[in-house]
Amino acid sequence: MPTTPEPMPLPFSWAAQERHLVGLLSALIRLDTSNPPGHEIAVARRLSRELSPLGIAHTVLESAPGRANLVARLPGSGQEPPLMLLGHADVVGALPGQWTRPPFSGEVADGRVWGRGALDMKGQVAASLLVMQLIAAHRMRLRRDLLLVVTADEEAGSRLGAYWLWENHRSLVEAEFAFNEGGGQRFLTPGGPVYTVQVAEKGSARMRITARGPGGHASVPRSEAAVFTLAEALLRLRAFAPRSVLHPAAHRMLGILAELHPGTGAQAVERLLEAPTWAGANSLPIDPVLREFVVAGLHNTATPTLLSAGHRQNVVPVEASVVLDGRLLPGQSPEDWVAEVRKAVGDRVEVSLLHGRESRAVHDDPELLRVLGDTVAAHEPGARVLPYVNPASTDARAFPDTKVVGFFPSASDADVMRLIHAPDEHARITDLMFGGKCLLDAVLRLST
Ligand SMILES: [Zn+2]
Known part of the structure; x- marks a missing residue:
């Protein structure tokens, strides 16, 4: 052409x-x-x-x-x-x-x-x-x-x-x-330069964790106070290893990453392809920003953003809550992810879905990717494209x-x-x- x-x-x-x-x-x-x-x-x-x-x-x-x-x-x-x-x-x-x-x-x-x-x-x-x-x-x-x-x-x-x-x-x-x-971020890998192409993106599941406990005068310490209960739930969330989901777009990305990282990198990527895990994704020996894309591309996530509790310095709040910004792989339902988070943080707190949207945006077209690959190679010899799942929308x-x-x-x-x-x-x-x-x-x- x-x-x-x-x-x-x-x-x-x-x-x-x-x-x-x-x-x-x-x-x-x-x-x-x-x-x-x-x-x-x-x-x-x-x-x-x-x-x-x-x-x-x-x-x-x-x-x-x-x-x-x-x-x-x-x-x-x-x-x-x-x-x-x-x-x-x-x-x-x-x-x-x-x-x-x-x-x-x-x-x-x-x-x-x-x-x-x-x-x-x-x-x-x-x-x-x-x-x-x-x-x-x-x-x-x-x-x-x-x-x-x-x-x-x-x-x-x-x-x-x-x-x-x-x-x-x-x-x-x-x-x-x-x-x-x-798309379009450039990474220089051992196998040459790659340019990302977004072929899918995540959906969202905003949720709130709420803890409740006794109120009263702050001069009397209370171990069962809502703020402590919420803090414990957040520590459990930090330690939580969500299950991995090998979406076809992430599968294609990992295949290319294996080709680009000969030796131990490829072995680690291939292990991940066979049995994807949170720990495996987080320890891939590749560029740290690319690794973030792999982690996000294989997992639903829930990140704490807005914390709220209390209205006076000397009053124990009866309620403490945090909003989680949840992101979902294509085809995953917000309700299912809330249920998983609920299990992870324990039953001493309440977890509710604020707003959810399943992602249907998947555009992993091999012929289109071939054309884009030829394009970047024409502008930088040896360059390839790397299809990926955008963690944002x-x-x-x-x-x-x-x-x-x-x-x-x-x-x-x-x-x-x-x-x-x-x-x-x-x-x-x-x-x-x-x-x-x-x-x-x-x-x-x-x-x-
Ligand atoms: Zn924008």
């Missing part, structure tokens, strides 16, 4: 594309779309100004005042169903005091674009737009329509964004494949019939991903360009 299907009719320079991409990302960061309140319409309007001069058909759909979703379509011949470039316009908030540069400055310095959303995910949105602009400007012929879908509300559950689009404007966003956030959850994969390769090693949702978030310009070129290449491989 040719990757550049036609002679480029316009003068072309990657340096000019880089200036355009950096300028656009910087402009998008300056539009504060912290969610809440979101106000994603500012981003939709800015993107509309980029699409109109090229005659690319698009529409801005508001799910609530100011909560806008943009859908653009570049028509292909219709031989194949559409391909979607998916992104979200909202960002998590930022506390300026924690940042060394103002979080919404979009400053360009040290070869980076700084600000909230640079990585999650206005950088990929800007690169996706660039891909569409290049294909339109150079009149490349595609076998399928190319969609650009930029949603609202991803950071707060996708209700006013991806879910709303799917429920209210399904015909506009139907596609065979979608390239979304959630994305807009992929809202598109059950589309093969949504996380794909935006970043040339830097995976530690830059620690800046997501963190102070001083920034994107390296070389990474943005690398991701944009890979995205363009993958779109052309699938569509020409």
Whole structure:
């Protein structure tokens, strides 16, 4: 399959594309779309100004005042169903005091674009737009329509964004494949570089553990106090080794990891494939961040987040509770996981489900993975893709019939991903360009 299907009719320079991409990302960061309140319409309007001069058909759909979703379509011949470039316009908030540069400055310095959303995910949105602009400007012929879908509300559950689009404007966003956030971290393994591709993501089970005990004056110590009971339950949770579930996506990931880690690494991975356990996953002799993906990809989890007890310094609280952020492998039910946690923490506390959502987002398509593997190898010799289960969730959850994969390769090693949702978030310009070129290449491989 040719990757550049036609002679480029316009003068072309990657340096000019880089200036355009950096300028656009910087402009998008300056539009504060912290969610809440979101106000994603500012981003939709800015993107509309980029699409109109090229005659690319698009529409801005508001799910609530100011909560806008943009859908653009570049028509292909219709031989194949559409391909979607998916992104979200909202960002998590930022506390300026924690940042060394103002979080919404979009400053360009040290070869980076700084600000909230640079990585999650206005950088990929800007690169996706660039891909569409290049294909339109150079009149490349595609076998399928190319969609650009930029949603609202991803950071707060996708209700006013991806879910709303799917429920209210399904015909506009139907596609065979979608390239979304959630993939592209680079790891250098003994067997060569790999780039992650999200092929599945976890569901959620938020729950609360509540302990009760006698109240009274705090001058009288009580060993049966609610806070002690809760603390004991939490220690049991820390020592709990949840059962392993070998999901097909994790199976494929482990097979590739075995190939990439000759010797003791491969042996440990193969033992895990035969008999997966919590301890086995936690002691894999591989890169610690990759190991975290393996652990999360084989287990349901429950992480304590919000603790509450007491209202006066000198009063023994009669109740103490903690919220657990539970994450579920695809196909696992929230109720079953709550029952397992209940068993683990013991019957002196109560465990209740606050909110649960089973994950059905599984898009482990071998042919698609082959195309993405060829793509990364064309941009970095010897590189491969590593399909994985994202422990967090994305807009992929809202598109059950589309093969949504996380794909935006970043040339830097995976530690830059620690800046997501963190102070001083920034994107390296070389990474943005690398991701944009890979995205363009993958779109052309699938569509020409
Ligand atoms: Zn995101």
